[in-house]
Amino acid sequence: MFHIGRLSTVDLEEEITPEEDIVRSRPKEIPHNEKLLSLKFESLDYDNSENQLFLEEERRMSHMGFRCLEITRWVICGLIGFLTGLIACMIDIAVEKLAGYKYLAVKQNIEKYTELGGLSISLILWAVLNSAFVMLGSLAVAFLEPIAAGSGIPQIKCFLNGVKIPRVVRLKTLVIKVFGVICSVAGGLAVGKEGPMIHSGAVVAAGVSQGRSTSLKKDFKIFEYFRRDTEKRDFVSAGAAAGVSAAFGAPVGGVLFSLEEGASFWNQLLTWRIFFASMVSTFTLNFFLSIYHGKPGQLSSPGLINFGRFDSDVSSVFIVFRGVLGALFNIINYWLTIFRIRYIHRPCLQVMEAMLVAAVTATVSFAMIYFSNDCQPLGQDNTEEYPLQVFIYLLAELNLDLNIVYEMPNRSVICYIVHLQLFCADGEYNSMATAFFNTPERSVRSLFHNPPGTYNPVTLGVFTLAYFALAVWTYGLTVSAGVFIPSLLIGAAWGRLFGILLCIVLLTCAAAQLGGIVRMTLSLTVILVEATGNVTYGFPIMLVLMTAKIVGDYFIEGLYDVHIKLQSVPFLHWDAPPTSHWLTAREVMSSPVTCFNRVEKVGRIVDVLSNTSTNHNGFPVVSDTTENDEPGKICGLILRSQLIVLLKHKVFVERASSRLSQRKLQLKDFRDAYPRFPPIQSIHVSQDERECMMDLTEFMNPTPYTVPQETSLPRVFKLFRALGLRHLVVVDNENRVVGLVTRKDLARYHVGKDGLEELHLAQT
Amino acid sequence: MFHIGRLSTVDLEEEITPEEDIVRSRPKEIPHNEKLLSLKFESLDYDNSENQLFLEEERRMSHMGFRCLEITRWVICGLIGFLTGLIACMIDIAVEKLAGYKYLAVKQNIEKYTELGGLSISLILWAVLNSAFVMLGSLAVAFLEPIAAGSGIPQIKCFLNGVKIPRVVRLKTLVIKVFGVICSVAGGLAVGKEGPMIHSGAVVAAGVSQGRSTSLKKDFKIFEYFRRDTEKRDFVSAGAAAGVSAAFGAPVGGVLFSLEEGASFWNQLLTWRIFFASMVSTFTLNFFLSIYHGKPGQLSSPGLINFGRFDSDVSSVFIVFRGVLGALFNIINYWLTIFRIRYIHRPCLQVMEAMLVAAVTATVSFAMIYFSNDCQPLGQDNTEEYPLQVFIYLLAELNLDLNIVYEMPNRSVICYIVHLQLFCADGEYNSMATAFFNTPERSVRSLFHNPPGTYNPVTLGVFTLAYFALAVWTYGLTVSAGVFIPSLLIGAAWGRLFGILLCIVLLTCAAAQLGGIVRMTLSLTVILVEATGNVTYGFPIMLVLMTAKIVGDYFIEGLYDVHIKLQSVPFLHWDAPPTSHWLTAREVMSSPVTCFNRVEKVGRIVDVLSNTSTNHNGFPVVSDTTENDEPGKICGLILRSQLIVLLKHKVFVERASSRLSQRKLQLKDFRDAYPRFPPIQSIHVSQDERECMMDLTEFMNPTPYTVPQETSLPRVFKLFRALGLRHLVVVDNENRVVGLVTRKDLARYHVGKDGLEELHLAQT
Structure with a gap:
């Protein structure tokens, strides 16, 4: 019998390759660096462990049983869609209510003090109100659930890719996320709520599909079959799609988002279920929002975001190379994030930074609205020249200073544009306030749909620069926030600025800015096309997004990828690096490997599992017939989690006789322990x-x-990628185990400036 | 050394399982039967053969080289989209021209003879004209390229799945297909032109991506890197998507179609390229059609099919269980196809049947138009009540008896509806003629958009039944034809018939009929949504398609699947049958396997390849160190095609010394022979x-x-499915070859009424 301790990939003492020395010499120098690959993230098992128990269960199941399972999957997807839609609806209503109250308070205050000359009090009120909202959100995020910060899209990308980000799909995360996003949007930060919606959908899916809540210690004893990583991933895909769908009213875009980010093996039935969840989600949101707005059955609110409907013809395609600005955004944000990781790591500091940003945002807005004094007359005359239908249903509910400048006579749709009167005479409106003092969605709509001449170039230029700076600063704060709408807003403002008033150009500028930042091109195109309700712009949007991606990629990766890299997540991309044909499994694998015998001593298992220096999760099982010191022939693979359940139930050979009366260990016991297996200690x-x-x-x-x-x-x-593996055993031509390839071994290689680079592994 | 002849899976002498006896007892009884699996279809290699030559080439290539390759792929996809769009444009214009001339001739004749009382002459003229068109198309298909018959979608599905259907992507097939579809649509058959467009796109892709035409013996010496199955499949996916996109103006639907049918491993970059091809295709069609129609730059013709734009609100969702009728269609067509396979297999008979159908179609139409006499007054008044925008741009070009009944005053779009006057007084139009005497697309539009009261129930009922019968009869004829539009037409007519005049119901009925017949639900939804230009109907359409699919599946499979089954194609579905956990590789594999040694005698290779009874394509290579009679350890896999190239170039060890001056065999030599490798003879x-x-x-x-x-x-x-394998070697725990799993071994198992069934293998 032989016992070979498998070396951790961190523990580099016995590695041969000379490059590794360099790794060892500077492991702690830079705590976070994109040249590092963190070892703290575990992988998920997207390949079924087809052990005897599993096969027995599958074989017992009749054809009818499989059909029932399939129906259950559909029911769950419907449920996921429904709940995600409800959450979106709730966020939406809460934000509108809070923003409405805030606006009302500030406006009354301004009116009161404009005559008295104490405008600084208004400013302070505004800043305090915003900071208070942001503080609430930031406190919750920083102290209760730090994983709820940001948009959540990078985390969901990682989850679907197979990386286990701790606590990312827990109920608590969902609650904090929803609360956080309401606070940060209501607090006037330069953020959107789409990323958080996607994250929320994913959490809902992970919860509902398991039929229990581990946090609430409540097991409904249903859906037990789905308690494994593979099935859970499928539902999480559906949840993310439902989130996209609720955020944008773009069900097809949602499906494509999920597939782009998550699916490795494309399955028609799965896709169809994902689509179903998306559709239900949009429909639910739609249904409840129309009830809320007192127009039940009208279903005119397909998503949280609606750019209005564009009807004009496209006669010229105008492509703006906006990738550069997107790259600038990412580069600044990248340095900012590095700075944050190094210096702002205490929760109190994070909350204070968030409040600071909120106060600065309020101050900048206020100052600009005040100093620009760009008052435009409200005109009824120019509506005729402007053939765009606009329906901004949400605004109808707000008790704001709405000026209905444009309502199409013979239409059933209600069309509003918000023009704020702040600091302007009656019959005029303040265009800077219109751009700034709205939630970002409303500003985008306003930029898309307001008649030509609404904004003067200086106003727009200043607004764009200020907003760009604020958005860069905001993304990465310890608040729940999305980057989608801010990017669109910056893009639309640039479009307006360059004086090209065709909405197509606005849209493509917006798309380009977003594409430059996010680089999620395929689903992005579909989402934008669906959100505008017009396929005509599909081609120009695609071209623009492509250009933005190419130009942007030249400088820096997409924002989400930058953040994934900064977290040093072992993320597997679509393909291996192109120039990696030089490498073989022999060079890539970790070796030697800790193996177990088919019948193994409990003491050894406990020792191996307890060894904290090598925190392995999969162990090849070898046949114990070998006499000499050779490695054994592979005959199976067992996971740490399985061993732990076995140890917990004391499934020992010696107890087999006494266990005759006891029941045999079943798959159910493994499922009950999933996904939070107890530690070996x-x-x-x-x-x-x-x-x-x-x-x-x-x-x-x-x-x-x-x-x-x-x-x-x-x-x-x-x-590895096609099958969603976690461990791949490397064998010699005698079928003896010689190595093990895991996610980290593959994610280590990436293409750098000088060809293939190897990332350093670190325990951070 | 050992030589084991691998048994053919047909040659069942030594099989153990008792069921096989039944197979042997009736192999030739029923020549075509869905319980058979044909062995005449070869598979495609969607897994790269990473041999030393390939690895050397990849390793020589720099990072820049890979980037160039990627750019080339994009260029090819753009080219594919462009050419597919052009072909769509050509088909469209040709059909309209021919149909226009035909209509003119018949109408003049009717006018001439209505007074003289010799209407039978008109009927004969009509029937003869139609038969002549159909005869031309049918002759070309039956005698020149039988594979060009039908819609081509089943064939492309098979190709993307990995089954090599002979001649399916050749230039000749494309030419015949295009010619055939023009003839059959102009000949008034109950067919559409979308299926053929998809097939055409695929052929274009397969041709362009290879940089040469084997048929024309022209090698452009470009794109040589792409001369292998894996790369070709990717381009064919793009081509099929471009075809869908050109046919429906639905680029996203095209992408989803390709993925639904073709992709096994989802890759973001690939999808993105497919999307690009789709976009270019729609754009090209659009561009050239608008030039043809004298409105360059207007781009109002996104696809060959356009149902017009629906603007009304959806207040009620009405689901019709139409799956039953779809299933009826499929069952009748199934028996008809069986009948055709048995009795109508000679080309002359096929041409005659096609002509008969054309004549009968003409006669039925004529008789119904004549006897129904359902004349409706042309009214200008009811246009106001009918708030649908319609743009039937194509008709503007036809010199038909157009009655422009509806033109929206303040719109830039031109709106026409065709109302035919045949047999009616001036100021009236014949509603039966309107339904029948149009190309199917126009009829669909007319049904969707004509004002309420246009058709009386009897007219519609008779029309629906007659058209249903004709469509069933037509699909499977030896002409190039699609089933998409006819299904939509039948569905729309049913919708009208039931008196529910909301366009949503019409659309859902149409979708349900189509879904009932075709069952391609996900991309279908997207296609319909994109073709109507409105996402609002997405949810009801999806529900209806789902219901239709579930109801229909209860009776019979989708039409394409029925035809694939009737061809006994070894098609691999998404998942293994659910109850197949009982089976292991041991039971499934073919055994024993013909293996070669690493250094093998030429004589033996030639003998094995020449053996016609076992037409194997992949041979495991085993290490020739084994002394005793044991099977050898696996050390590689070689394909028949590779061996043939080696034999052709006489790459023998003995010649190595004399070959010193000669150049070494390169990957290029294999690529030059691809895809038509010479036979061993x-x-x-x-x-x-x-x-x-x-x-x-x-x-x-x-x-x-x-x-x-x-x-x-x-x-x-x-x-197998995730990696697109062709051969999978089964080894024992000593790594000795014990069996080989191929596509046929997996496709054999399917779920029947009584659980898992095994299909019989036959050489037919």
Whole structure:
């Protein structure tokens, strides 16, 4: 019998390659760096462990049973869509109510003090109100659930990719996220609420599909079949799609988002379920919002965001190379994030920064509205020249100073544009206030739909620069926030600024800015097309997004990718780096590997699992017939989580006789422990028990995928990615285990400036 | 050394399972039957053969080289989109011209003979004209390229799935297809032109991406890198998507169609390229059609089919269970196809049947128009009540008896509805003629958009039944034809018939009929949504399609699947049958396997390849160190096509010394022979050469995917499907080859009425 301790990939003492020395020499120098790959993230098992228990269960199941399962999946997806829609509806109503109250308070105050000359009091009121909202949100995020910060899209991307980000799909995260996003939008930050919606949808999906809440300690004893990573991922995809769908009213875009980010193996039925969840979500949001607005059945609110409907013809395609600005955004944000990671890591500091940003945003807005004094007359005359239908249903509900400048006579749709009167005479409106003193969506709509001549270039230029700076600063704060709408807003403002008044140009500028920042081009196009309700712009939008992506990629990666990299997440991209054909499994794999025998001593298992320096999660099981010191032949693969359940239930060979009366360990026991398996430390194994033997045959996956050592990296990568593997065993031509490839081994390689680069592994 | 002849899966002498006896007892009884699986179809290699040559080439390539390749892929996709758009444009113009001339001739004749009482002459003229068109198309299809018959969608589905349908992507097929579809649509058959467009797009893609035409013997010496199955498949996906996009103006639908049918491993970049091709295709069609119509730059013709734009609100969702009728269509068509396969297999008979159908269609139409006499007054008054925008741009070009009944005053779009006057007094129009005497698209538009009261129920009922019968009869004829538009037409007519005049109901009925017949639900929804230019109907359409699918599936599979089954194609569905966990690789694999040694005698290779009873395409290569009679350890996999190229170039060990001056065999030599590798019979090997040895090391794939014998069928299936494999080697725990799993071995199992069924294999 042989015991080989598998070296951790961090523990580099025995690594041969000379590059590794460099790694070792500077592991702690830069705590966060895009040249590092963190080892703190575990992977998810998207490949089923087809052990005997599983096969027995599947074989017992009749054809009817599979059909019932399928129906259950549909029901769950419907439920996910419904709940996500409800959450979107709730966020929407809450934000509008809070923003309405805030506006009312500030406006009354301004009116009161304009004559008395104490405008600074108004400013302070405004800043305090905003800071208070942001403080609430930021406090909740920083102290209760830091993972709820930001848009959540990078985290969901990682989850679907197979990286387990701790606590990302918990109920608590959802609650904090929803609360946080309401606060930050109501607090006037330069943020949107779409990213948080996507995250919320994913959490809902992860919760509903498991039929229980671990946080609330409530098990409904349903959907037990779905308690494993593979099934959960499918539902989370559906949830994310439902989130997109609720945020933009773009069900197809939602499906494509999920597929772009999540799916590795495309399955028609899965896609169809995802689509169903998206549709239900849009429909639910629609339904409840129309009831809320007193127009039940009208269903004119397909999503939280609606750019209005564009009807004009496209006669010229105008492409603006906006990728550069998107890249600038990302670069500044990148340095800012580095700065934050180094210096602003205490929660109190984070809350204070968030409040500071809120106060600065309020001050900047106030100052600009005050000094610009760009009052425009409200005109009824120019509506005729402007053939765009606009329906900004949300605003109808706000008790704001609405000036209905444009209502199409023979239409059933209600069309409003908000023009704020702040600091202007009656019959005039303040265009800077219109651009600034609205939630970002409303500003986008205003930029898209207001008649030509609404804004003067100086106003717009100043607004654009200020807003750009604020948006860069805001993204990455410890608040729940999305970057989608701010990007669109900056883009639309640029479009207006350059004086080209065709809405197509506005839209493409907006798309380009967004594309430059986010680089999620395919689903983005569909989302924008769906949100505008017009396929005619599809082609120009696509061209623009493509250009923005190409130009932007030349400088820096997309914003989400930048943040994923800064977190040092072992993210697997679509393909292996193109120049990686030089590498084979032999170079890539971790070796030697800790293996277990088919019948293994409990003591050894406990020791291996307890070894904190090598926190392995998968162990090849080898046949214990080998006499000499050779590595054994592979006969299975067992996971840490499975071993822990086995230890907990004391499934030892010596107890088999006494266990005759006891029930046999079933798949249910593994499912009950999923996904929060107890740590090894919590399991007590007595000295007597350490001498017992454990038979792993029944519980290991007897047919793990294996590759020979000569397999090239792209081939290993493809197998890994297509099947969603967590461990891939490398064998020699005698089927003996010689190495193990995990996500970290593959994510290490990436294309840098000088060809293939190897990231350093670190425990941070 | 050992030589084991691998048994053909047809040659069942040594199979153990008792069911096989039944197979053998009735192999020729029923020549075509859905319980058979044909062995005449070869598979495609969607897994790269990463042999030394390939790896060397990849390793030589710089990072810049990969970038250039990527750019080339984009250029090709753009080209594919452009050419597909052009073809769509050509078909469109040709059909309109021909149909216009035909209508003119018939109408003049009717006018002439209505007074003289010789109407039968008009009927004969009509029937003869139609039959003549159809005869031309049918002759071309039956005698020149039978594969061009039908819609082509089943064939493209198969190609993307990995089944090589002979001649399906050749230039000749394209030419015949285009000619055929023009003839059959102009000939008044109950067919559409979308299926053929999809097929055309695929052929264009397969041709353009290879940079040469084997048919025309012209090699442009470009795009050589793409001469392998994997790359070709990606381009064909793009081509099919471009086809959908051109046919429906639905680029996103096109992408989803391709993914639904083709992609196994979803890749963001690939999808993005597919989307690009789709966009270019729509844009091209749009651009040229607007030039043709004298309105360059207006781009109001996004696709061949446009249902007009629906603007009304949806206040009630009405779901019609139309799956039953779709199933009826499929069942009748199924029996008809069986009948055709048995009795109408000679080309002359096929042409005659096609002509008969054309004549009957003309006669039925004529009789119904004549006897119905359902004349409706042309009214200007009811246009006000009818708030639908309609743009039937195509009709503006026809010199028909157009009655412009509806033109919105303040719009830039031109709105026409065709009302035919046949047999009616001036100021009236014949509603039956309107329904019948148009190309199907126009009829669909007319049904969607004509004001209420246009059709009386009897007219509609008779029309629907007659058209249903004609459509069933027509699909499967030896003409190029699509089933999309006819299904929509029948559905729309049913919707009208039931007296519910909301366009939403019409649309859902149409969608349901189509969904009932075709069952391609996800991309179908998107296509319909995009074609109507309105996302509001998305949810009801999806619900209806889902219902239609569920109801229809209860009776019979989708039309395309029925036809694929009737062809006994080894098609791999998304998942293994649910109850197949009982089976393992051991039961599924073919065994024993013909293996080659790493250095093999030329004589043996020639003998194995020449053996017509076992037409194998992949051979495991085993290490030739084994002394005893055991099977050898796997060390690679080599394909028939590779061996043939090696034989052709006489790459023998004995010649290595003399070859020093000669150039080494390169990947280029394999690419030049792709895809039409010469048969083994055409390669002459002398008796001396038979004694030579061949070293396969450099050319075999050294790391084929392998599985142990205990792997369950679903696991094998997932690996096979996700990676697009053609051969999967089954090994024992010593890595010795024990079996080989191919497509046929997996496609054999399917779920029948009584659980898992095994299809019989046959050489037909």
